[in-house]
Amino acid sequence: xxxxxxxxxxxxRLALIEAAIRLFGSQGYDAVSTRQIADAAEANIGSIAxxxxxxxxxxxxCAEYVANRIATLxxxxxxxSLPAEPDAATAMLEAAIERFARFLVSSRDAGTYAAxxxxxxxxxxxxxxxxxxxxxxxxxxxxxxxxxVATGLVPESPQVKAAVFSLLGQVxxxxxxxxxxxxxxxxxxxxxxxxDQLVNVFRTNVRGLxxxxxxx
Amino acid sequence: xxxxxxxxxxxxRLALIEAAIRLFGSQGYDAVSTRQIADAAEANIGSIAxxxxxxxxxxxxCAEYVANRIATLxxxxxxxSLPAEPDAATAMLEAAIERFARFLVSSRDAGTYAAxxxxxxxxxxxxxxxxxxxxxxxxxxxxxxxxxVATGLVPESPQVKAAVFSLLGQVxxxxxxxxxxxxxxxxxxxxxxxxDQLVNVFRTNVRGLxxxxxxx
DNA sequence: GTCTATAGTCGGATAGAC
DNA sequence: GTCTATCCGACTATAGAC
Numbered sequence: 393x394x395x396x397x398x399x400x401x402x403x404x405r406l407a408l409i410e411a412a413i414r415l416f417g418s419q420g421y422d423a424v425s426t427r428q429i430a431d432a433a434e435a436n437i438g439s440i441a442x443x444x445x446x447x448x449x450x451x452x453x454c455a456e457y458v459a460n461r462i463a464t465l466x467x468x469x470x471x472x473s474l475p476a477e478p479d480a481a482t483a484m485l486e487a488a489i490e491r492f493a494r495f496l497v498s499s500r501d502a503g504t505y506a507a508x509x510x511x512x513x514x515x516x517x518x519x520x521x522x523x524x525x526x527x528x529x530x531x532x533x534x535x536x537x538x539x540x541v542a543t544g545l546v547p548e549s550p551q552v553k554a555a556v557f558s559l560l561g562q563v564x565x566x567x568x569x570x571x572x573x574x575x576x577x578x579x580x581x582x583x584x585x586x587x588d589q590l591v592n593v594f595r596t597n598v599r600g601l602x603x604x605x606x607x608x
Numbered sequence: 609x610x611x612x613x614x615x616x617x618x619x620x621r622l623a624l625i626e627a628a629i630r631l632f633g634s635q636g637y638d639a640v641s642t643r644q645i646a647d648a649a650e651a652n653i654g655s656i657a658x659x660x661x662x663x664x665x666x667x668x669x670c671a672e673y674v675a676n677r678i679a680t681l682x683x684x685x686x687x688x689s690l691p692a693e694p695d696a697a698t699a700m701l702e703a704a705i706e707r708f709a710r711f712l713v714s715s716r717d718a719g720t721y722a723a724x725x726x727x728x729x730x731x732x733x734x735x736x737x738x739x740x741x742x743x744x745x746x747x748x749x750x751x752x753x754x755x756x757v758a759t760g761l762v763p764e765s766p767q768v769k770a771a772v773f774s775l776l777g778q779v780x781x782x783x784x785x786x787x788x789x790x791x792x793x794x795x796x797x798x799x800x801x802x803x804d805q806l807v808n809v810f811r812t813n814v815r816g817l818x819x820x821x822x823x824x
Numbered sequence: 825g826t827c828t829a830t831a832g833t834c835g836g837a838t839a840g841a842c
Numbered sequence: 843g844t845c846t847a848t849c850c851g852a853c854t855a856t857a858g859a860c
Contacts, residue, residue, distance in 0.1 A: 401843055418731065423638040425835055436845050441837065443843095507730075514726065515634065516787045528788055553793055554809040561781025562774035568784060569777070571732045572744055577769055593770040596820045604816025617825060641853060652827050657855065659825095 405443045407433040413454045417507030421451060455512065455519040458505045459526045465495070465502075466531070474537055478606075481541035485559075486598045488535060490591050493563045498587045506567050532556060544607035555605055563594060621659045623649040629670045633723030637667060671728065671735040674721045675742045681711070681718075682747065690753055694822075697757035701775075702814045704751060706807050709779045714803045722783050748772060760823035771821055779810060 411433035415424040426447055430437045444450040475481050495502045512519045535556045540547030566573055570582070579586055627648035631640040642663055646653045660666040691697050711718045728735045751772045756763030782789055786798070795802055 404843085420636050420638055422636055426837090427835075436843095437836090438838090438845060439843080447836070510730065510784075513785050513788060514723075520787055524788060524791055529792065532792055550793060550805055551809055554806055555813070557781060557785075557789060557792075558778035558809065558813055561779075561785070562777040564784070565773060565777025565780060568726075568780070569729055569773075571736055572729060572740060573773060575740055576745065576748055576773075577766060589766055590770055593767055593774065597771070597774055597817055600816035600818075600820025601813055602816075603819065604812045620825085642855090643853080652825095653854090654827060654856090655825080662855070 401443070404433065404435045404439050408435055408440060408443065408450065409453055409457050412450050413458060413508045414504055416451070416454060417504055417511060420511055426450075452519065452522075454508060455522055458508055459523050461501075462505060462527060466491075475541060478542050478544070481538045482599065482602055485535065485538045485542060485602070486595050488538070489559055489563060489594050489598050492560070493566075493591050493594050494587060496563060496567050497582050497590065498584070503567070510568060532560070535559070539602070539605075542602045543605045545605065551605070555601060559598060559601060562597060566590060617659070620649065620651045620655055624651055624656060624659060624666065625669055625673050628666050629674060629724045630720050632667070632670060633720055633727065636727055642666075668735065670724060671738055674724055675739050677717075678721060678743060682707075682743075691757060694758050694760070697754045698815065698818055701751065701754045701758060701818070702811050704754070705775055705779060705810050705814050708776070709782075709807050709810050710803060712779060712783050713798050713806060714800070719783070726784060748776070751775070755818070755821075758818045759821045761821065767821070771817060775814060775817060778813060782806060 408429060412424070412429045415429055415432060426440050427437055429450070430440060440447065440450055444453050472484075475484060496506055509523060512523065532553070536547045536552050539545070539552050539556050543552070545552050566582070574580070574582070577586075582590070624645060628640070628645045631645055631648060642656050643653055645666070646656060656663070656666055660669055688700075691700060712722055713719075725739060728739065748769070752763045752768050755761070755768050755772050759768070761768050782798070790796070790798070793802075798806070
């Protein structure tokens with residue numbers, strides 16, 4: 393892969409991917425036309441065929457791009473080693489959920505990426521496989537390990553796996569059903585204040601879940 | 609509205625709606641063609657224009673149908689009055705979440721309806737407004753009331769609203785991200801056994817959340 | 825109410841000039 | 843690598859026979 397990030401082909405390639413992620417995320421793959429994408433990227437229609445072979449190729453390129461971006465942003469979290477003490481594990485889980493929540497709910501880029509990923513995750517496909525292998529699977533496994541230490545349960549047991557999905561799911565909900573949440577909360581937007589409120593609830597939830605599942 | 613549920617127009621009308629819900633839910637509104645729907649309903653293409661004016665009209669009719677069906681199915685739950693004791697409220701919350709989970713995860717019809725609703729909820733639109741007003745808003749409010757009794761918190765406070773969304777969100781996750789869950793759990797499907805396992809986790813989660821949020 | 829034929833639109837892909 | 847012109851296919855919607 394030759395590098396020429398500034399000018400020429402690579403620039404329009406990126407512009408196309410970023411425009412496509414935004415449009416696919418907000419309207420869905422089928423609802424977006426290649427012309428729309430080219431316009432938004434200020435590129436030519438032909439360039440999509442040139443760079444990606446066609447619309448499906450562009451979709452895959454978007455998935456790779458998003459997966460890499462998120463992996464990069466989330467990388468620091470994956471490095472640290474597993475603690476031995478339940479309290480330490482609980483604290484790390486809380487912190488992880490907070491990071492996830494802040495990333496998902498308030499970061500602007502993340503909103504775009506999340507919308508794109510969500511659309512893909514809803515139904516099976518090769519994009520989902522790719523994302524699962526590079527992102528979700530690993531992250532979930534690591535959180536299960538933490539949950540195992542925190543509760544004394546077997547990390548790879550169905551119970552732990554499901555509980556961890558519950559923790560992630562509640563956070564995701566506020567992104568998926570954002571319109572509904574805003575309406576019910578009487579919020580115009582989820583800004584700093586609102587995010588802090590939500591994070592507090594999530595943290596309490598994490599502690600509650602761990603306590604409820606704890607062995608003995 | 610004239611009734612002739614057995615034969616003629618009303619029958620094909622229903623067939624069209626039911627086929628459309630299934631297809632819209634699994635593939636998305638834009639990805640489905642009116643021909644596909646007509647074929648699946650064993651009806652003629654022209655009948656869509658006749659009964660609903662066009663594809664958008666059919667979409668709205670689907671939303672109304674789903675909202676009414678779910679409202680009917682969930683009606684028994686909404687009748688009972690508010691308990692005074694925290695323990696009773698907790699038990700009712702647990703039961704409500706279990707009902708919701710069984711409905712959402714295992715019931716076949718619900719799976720279809722849920723998939724359709726999810727697609728609509730992701731992005732704002734008049735369908736979402738309708739569904740919020742007839743379904744989600746009321747149900748959420750009632751659950752908040754129960755949560756308030758169970759914890760001693762103010763039912764309409766942001767904290768309670770968010771906590772209740774968390775409870776619902778975790779359940780919804782297993783529907784939204786079903787492909788991911790199946791992969792990670794190493795399940796082929798979410799049958800009776802699997803649903804029971806999940807319900808147990810949800811029940812534990814409810815108790816944990818209430819305990820963690822409880823005042824004093 | 826049902827069905828067919830057709831008009832009109834739009835989208836993806838391609839070929840080829842630059 | 844970029845851009846234009848164009849083809850082909852698929853779709854929705856409409857009009858009208860039955």
